[in-house]
Every structure is written in C-alpha cells, then in structure tokens.
Amino acid sequence: MAFDFRLATVDEVDQIASIEMESMPNPWKADSYIEAINSDHAFVMVAMDDKRVAGYAVFYLTPPEAELPDIVVDLEYRGKGLGRSLLTEAFAALSKNSIDTVFLEVRESNAAARSLYNSLGFEEIGKRKYFYSNPVEDAICMSLHM
Ligand SMILES: CC(C)(COP(=O)(O)OP(=O)(O)OC[C@H]1O[C@@H](n2cnc3c(N)ncnc32)[C@H](O)[C@@H]1OP(=O)(O)O)[C@@H](O)C(=O)NCCC(=O)NCCS
Numbered sequence: 001m002a003f004d005f006r007l008a009t010v011d012e013v014d015q016i017a018s019i020e021m022e023s024m025p026n027p028w029k030a031d032s033y034i035e036a037i038n039s040d041h042a043f044v045m046v047a048m049d050d051k052r053v054a055g056y057a058v059f060y061l062t063p064p065e066a067e068l069p070d071i072v073v074d075l076e077y078r079g080k081g082l083g084r085s086l087l088t089e090a091f092a093a094l095s096k097n098s099i100d101t102v103f104l105e106v107r108e109s110n111a112a113a114r115s116l117y118n119s120l121g122f123e124e125i126g127k128r129k130y131f132y133s134n135p136v137e138d139a140i141c142m143s144l145h146m
Pocket residue numbers: 023070071072073074077078079080081082083084085105106107110111112113115116117119
C-alpha cells in the first residue's frame with residue numbers, strides 16, 4: 001500500500017483525534033494537535049491513504065533534541081510496516097531541523113511499541129516509576145542518536 005507522508009494540517013485533526021480516542025487510554029484532545037500543528041516548535045506527521053489518516057506522529061522540537069510524545073497507527077493499518085515508515089520519514093524531517101537525538105517514553109507493557117523502537121535503534125536510558133495512569137504503570141525512557 002502506498003502512503004503519502006506529509007505534515008498534518010488542521011483539516012486532518014478530527015480524524016487524528018478520533019483514531020487517538022480509539023487507541024490510547026488517556027487520549028489527547030483535538031486542541032493539542034491544533035496547537036502542535038500551529039507551533040514553530042512542533043510538527044505532526046501523517047501517513048495518508050488517499051484522504052484517510054492511517055497514522056500520525058507528534059514531535060516537539062528543542063534542537064538538537066526532539067521528543068516523540070504521541071504516535072499511533074490506525075488499528076486497520078497495524079502490523080504492515082507503517083509505524084516504521086512513519087518514523088523513518090519523520091527522522092528525515094527532523095534531520096532537516098538540526099535534530100540529532102530523539103527521546104520518548106513508553107508503557108512497560110507496550111510490547112508492539114517497544115519492539116518498534118528497539119528495531120529502529122532506540123536504547124533504554126531509564127525508567128519513570130508510576131508515570132502513567134489508567135492503568136498506573138512505569139514508563140521506559142528511550143533515546144535514539146540519529
Ligand atoms: C506501536 C504502533 C505505532 C506500531 O505500528 P505498526 O504500524 O503496527 O508497526 P509496524 O508494522 O511498522 O512494525 C514495526 C516493528 O514493530 C514491532 N511490532 C509491531 N507490532 C507488534 C506487535 N503487535 N507485537 C510485537 N512487535 C510488534 C516489530 O518489531 C515490527 O517489526 P517487524 O515488522 O520486522 O516484525 C501501533 O501498534 C500502535 O499504534 N499502537 C497503539 C498506540 C501506541 O501504543 N503508540 C505508542 C505509544 S508510546
């Protein structure tokens with residue numbers, strides 16, 4: 001399947017927020033995406049299947065570092081390499097913004113996400129006890145030097 005990877009606009013926010021609601025225990029609201037899209041210090045990358053959002057990733061930029069606070073692939077598109085492609089495309093955009101290191105947190109039990117990050121070269125750099133709620137869980141902190 002061929003996807004178009006590009007920066008999100010406010011036109012995609014309703015779709016993004018709806019995928020987020022289905023996928024995340026503490027979902028971000030539409031306003032948070034609008035803020036990120038309109039900020040000079042953040043971007044939201046989307047993978048488009050024609051006019052449908054198949055996945056998205058949010059980055060906060062503090063060059064030479066960036067944070068990845070939110071990445072989701074719509075349930076129907078999972079397990080086909082889209083998460084990997086979305087991050088690979090995003091890393092190219094980050095490099096153009098003078099970013100060389102990406103940080104993230106992930107639930108300890110999130111095997112799919114941890115496996116994806118490991119396979120892209122992220123390394124565990126620490127743990128935050130009781131970082132998440134609903135349910136309460138530790139976060140694994142990871143970083144990638146690109
Ligand atoms: C994490 C997520 C983005 C992965 O997206 P995806 O498109 O399904 O992932 P890909 O198909 O690109 O998989 C890439 C690698 O991730 C790992 N992976 C993906 N799904 C997996 C699963 N269910 N179990 C174990 N490993 C998995 C594998 O290492 C895979 O490599 P492989 O294809 O060579 O086996 C997706 O599962 C998702 O949206 N989950 C819900 C939201 C979420 O948890 N976001 C992360 C918050 S930190």
